[in-house]
Amino acid sequence: MGTTAIKADLREGLLKLITHQQPDTDKDLRHLGKTLRRERIENLTVFIDKTTPSSIYKTDLIAEAVNRWSEENQLKIDIVETGCLGLISVEPVIGIQVPGRARLYYGEIVPSEIQGLLDAITKQVIPEENLIGQMAFGTQQPWEEIPNWKEHPFFKHQTRTVTHLSGVIDPCSISDYIGWGGYRSFYRSIRYYSDTEILKMIEGSGLRGRSGSGFPAAQKWASAVGTPSDNRFVLCNADESDPGGYMHRVLIESNPHLILEGVMLAAYTIGANHAIIYTRSRYRMAVQRIQCAINQARELGLIGQDILSSGYTLDIQLKRGPGAYVCGEETALIASLEGKRGSPRTKPPYPSTFGLFGKPTLVHNIETLAQVPIIIEKGPDWYKQTGTSGSTGTKLFSLSGKIKRLGVVEVPFGTPLGEVINDMGGGTASGLPAKAVLLGGPSGQFVLPSKFDIPLDIDRFRENNQVLGSGSMVLLDEESCPVNLIKNMMDFIQQESCGKCIPCRDGSSRIMKTLTLISSRSMPEQKYEALDRFKGVTGMLELAEVMQSTSLCGLGKSAPNPLISGMELFREELEEHVFDRACRAGVCMNMRSFTVDPVACNGCNLCYTKCPEKAIIGTPRQVHYIVDDLCTGCGKCFEVCKFNAILVE
Amino acid sequence: MGADFNDFLKKYPAGRRENLIPILQDIQDLHGYIPEPAVAAIAEHLEIPAVKIFSVATFYNEFRFNPGGKYHFQVCQGIGCQVDGSERIRAELSRLLEIGPGEISGDGWFSMEWVPCLGVCQEAPVLSVNGEFYPKMTPLRVKELIEKLQNH
Numbered sequence: 001m002g003t004t005a006i007k008a009d010l011r012e013g014l015l016k017l018i019t020h021q022q023p024d025t026d027k028d029l030r031h032l033g034k035t036l037r038r039e040r041i042e043n044l045t046v047f048i049d050k051t052t053p054s055s056i057y058k059t060d061l062i063a064e065a066v067n068r069w070s071e072e073n074q075l076k077i078d079i080v081e082t083g084c085l086g087l088i089s090v091e092p093v094i095g096i097q098v099p100g101r102a103r104l105y106y107g108e109i110v111p112s113e114i115q116g117l118l119d120a121i122t123k124q125v126i127p128e129e130n131l132i133g134q135m136a137f138g139t140q141q142p143w144e145e146i147p148n149w150k151e152h153p154f155f156k157h158q159t160r161t162v163t164h165l166s167g168v169i170d171p172c173s174i175s176d177y178i179g180w181g182g183y184r185s186f187y188r189s190i191r192y193y194s195d196t197e198i199l200k201m202i203e204g205s206g207l208r209g210r211s212g213s214g215f216p217a218a219q220k221w222a223s224a225v226g227t228p229s230d231n232r233f234v235l236c237n238a239d240e241s242d243p244g245g246y247m248h249r250v251l252i253e254s255n256p257h258l259i260l261e262g263v264m265l266a267a268y269t270i271g272a273n274h275a276i277i278y279t280r281s282r283y284r285m286a287v288q289r290i291q292c293a294i295n296q297a298r299e300l301g302l303i304g305q306d307i308l309s310s311g312y313t314l315d316i317q318l319k320r321g322p323g324a325y326v327c328g329e330e331t332a333l334i335a336s337l338e339g340k341r342g343s344p345r346t347k348p349p350y351p352s353t354f355g356l357f358g359k360p361t362l363v364h365n366i367e368t369l370a371q372v373p374i375i376i377e378k379g380p381d382w383y384k385q386t387g388t389s390g391s392t393g394t395k396l397f398s399l400s401g402k403i404k405r406l407g408v409v410e411v412p413f414g415t416p417l418g419e420v421i422n423d424m425g426g427g428t429a430s431g432l433p434a435k436a437v438l439l440g441g442p443s444g445q446f447v448l449p450s451k452f453d454i455p456l457d458i459d460r461f462r463e464n465n466q467v468l469g470s471g472s473m474v475l476l477d478e479e480s481c482p483v484n485l486i487k488n489m490m491d492f493i494q495q496e497s498c499g500k501c502i503p504c505r506d507g508s509s510r511i512m513k514t515l516t517l518i519s520s521r522s523m524p525e526q527k528y529e530a531l532d533r534f535k536g537v538t539g540m541l542e543l544a545e546v547m548q549s550t551s552l553c554g555l556g557k558s559a560p561n562p563l564i565s566g567m568e569l570f571r572e573e574l575e576e577h578v579f580d581r582a583c584r585a586g587v588c589m590n591m592r593s594f595t596v597d598p599v600a601c602n603g604c605n606l607c608y609t610k611c612p613e614k615a616i617i618g619t620p621r622q623v624h625y626i627v628d629d630l631c632t633g634c635g636k637c638f639e640v641c642k643f644n645a646i647l648v649e
Numbered sequence: 650m651g652a653d654f655n656d657f658l659k660k661y662p663a664g665r666r667e668n669l670i671p672i673l674q675d676i677q678d679l680h681g682y683i684p685e686p687a688v689a690a691i692a693e694h695l696e697i698p699a700v701k702i703f704s705v706a707t708f709y710n711e712f713r714f715n716p717g718g719k720y721h722f723q724v725c726q727g728i729g730c731q732v733d734g735s736e737r738i739r740a741e742l743s744r745l746l747e748i749g750p751g752e753i754s755g756d757g758w759f760s761m762e763w764v765p766c767l768g769v770c771q772e773a774p775v776l777s778v779n780g781e782f783y784p785k786m787t788p789l790r791v792k793e794l795i796e797k798l799q800n801h
Contacts, residue, residue, distance in 0.1 A: 400729035
């Protein structure tokens with residue numbers, strides 16, 4: 001991958017597409033646009049989804065199969081690597097487009113199926129197995145009786161504004177993005193609009209931060225502009241450290257130029273000459289794609305000195321985040337960029353007046369910035385039509401857990417939660433009743449199925465003292481244990497707490513300890529251990545409230561949210577863990593109890609030899625027995641038994 | 650070894666602390682870990698005490714001070730994987746390899762770390778070995794995988 005250089009003969013055309021008043025009126029440009037959008041193609045083209053989740057399926061083998069077919073049939077085929085449509089549960093997704101006809105998307109493709117698929121499609125027969133739908137642009141002729149991809153239940157109720165090119169274009173190609181009208185908002189802004197005019201547009205659109213707090217973007221921007229300074233910074237937070245979410249990574253990998261344009265617009269508006277995009281180092285593909293986008297934009301003269309003869313100078317740098325959840329907090333992020341530990345500091349002064357190196361700094365997450373080019377392109381009034389009056393526009397959510405259709409969806413604010421979970425996500429994968437949804441990862445809360453009609457709106461959640469969060473949704477079914485999940489999230493917080501404030505640092509480890517104790521079988525306790533455990537349970541809620549009210553930053557303040565909402569909603573299950581020492585979902589692994597099925601056991605003696613606690617008694621060719629008092633519930637016997645003779649309760 | 654680092658550090662402006670994290674990242678990319686002589690060289694170059702470098706490097710998940718094993722296991726800690734039982738995978742790995750996260754086995758073959766969401770939630774729980782994904786893991790499959798790697 002790396003850098004894809006822009007061809008010299010294309011360069012002029014691309015610049016014209018960006019700068020021309022109405023490119024549709026010019027015959028050559030209209031033509032070029034069609035070619036770049038791949039509306040008009042010369043050869044059969046295969047689009048292969050190439051993102052982190054698809055790489056697990058060896059998409060290289062699919063490309064190989066396509067090339068082999070092309071050689072065998074003496075037919076030239078172009079292969080284009082695209083981003084992700086969002087429907088991750090049917091990866092790998094490929095698109096096949098015959099010249100003049102609409103593009104067909106297929107999911108769950110294995111390399112051996114490629115031959116049959118291409119054979120059929122070139123003979124104008126459309127196999128319907130694994131078909132997602134067809135996607136037609138402009139003058140392309142749609143296939144008859146083939147459903148449109150928008151009719152697929154996953155896509156049907158989505159409003160795709162920031163993801164409208166995800167999975168459609170080649171993310172490593174600036175010409176694809178420009179063919180779809182990219183960088184025109186930026187050019188129009190630096191050419192015709194003053195900073196106050198753009199600020200007015202942002203204010204009029206009602207854009208709010210997508211990171212969870214929902215702070216109005218225009219206020220931040222105005223405050224950065226209003227602070228006198230010789231230098232300002234724009235900081236794009238693409239670190240996405242929420243362990244339940246992956247929507248930002250999918251967006252970066254699918255359309256990095258959109259994010260870049262958002263950053264450029266924000267930088268121009270506040271008068272910044274430096275912008276930094278901060279992405280998690282572990283997201284290797286995302287890092288590559290952003291770097292590639294920056295290089296291409298620089299090559300075309302969209303970044304650098306005197307951009308498109310406007311007199312405006314901007315430099316964008318990519319910084320790799322070394323991995324810390326707390327760096328989602330803006331002051332911690334700034335500390336990290338200054339080469340320090342990522343500890344948050346007290347606010348005010350806010351970063352918009354005193355940020356990176358003491359200069360006014362605008363910090364936004366990528367989803368917020370990705371909305372900006374769209375607002376400029378379509379206007380604030382158009383933008384306001386989607387969403388609710390308080391929260392305008394759309395929001396990305398990532399669906400995971402025990403859900404049927406996993407993936408990233410984009411819906412308008414105000415869409416009921418149930419619509420996302422049941423209509424788009426298709427409910428639980430197992431068919432079992434849903435237990436709850438964890439909304440917003442380790443800083444979020446549980447929502448019961450009876451409350452699924454709640455609209456996804458920042459203000460509505462705030463009224464109920466809840467947070468909408470970053471946008472991760474994890475579905476739990478009857479076979480999931482909320483106590484275990486809360487414990488694991490508290491473990492995560494305990495590892496990720498920066499350690500500055502005592503309530504967060506010690507509170508999280510204390511809660512974690514208590515939850516570990518109540519999610520294991522009864523063990524011999526000495527001295528005050530039983531009393532300590534008891535105190536831990538009774539004081540847990542109070543401790544959580546202390547953490548909430550006395551921690552400095554958002555991490556500590558919101559860390560007890562899952563615990564507090566879980567204790568309220570799953571009181572019965574929690575009490576079962578405390579009093580009966582039982583986990584009804586059978587998830588808490590230290591709580592399982594094992595017995596031997598006397599009929600199935602043939603006395604092979606394997607479990608006897610493998611038990612680390614010597615809790616199994618028995619002689620060869622005799623039925624074995626597990627001594628419950630010695631058993632620690634490690635489950636070793638269950639795993640080694642070849643005759644399914646160990647029963648789990 | 651120290652002289653090598655001095656040459657390596659020449660491309661970064663001296664005395665600028667904001668370069669600390671990129672320098673550490675580049676060294677780790679090159680060596681797989683951060684060797685101790687490098688810390689001393691960085692301290693001199695950036696004019697900050699070595700203890701500050703340790704303080705920063707230990708704060709972030711990415712950096713480590715010992716070389717990784719021949720096979721580096723990454724267990725996804727994402728919520729999706731947790732719901733599907735990644736805890737058992739972690740326990741099984743720790744038990745079989747007798748190492749904890751961030752450690753390396755005595756023979757230098759295996760090392761392990763727990764990482765945030767790898768983003769392949771539909772195949773949860775996932776395990777990655779040297780960047781290659783192993784989907785839908787169970788404790789039994791972990792055992793088979795380790796045996797396969799040991800006999801490789």
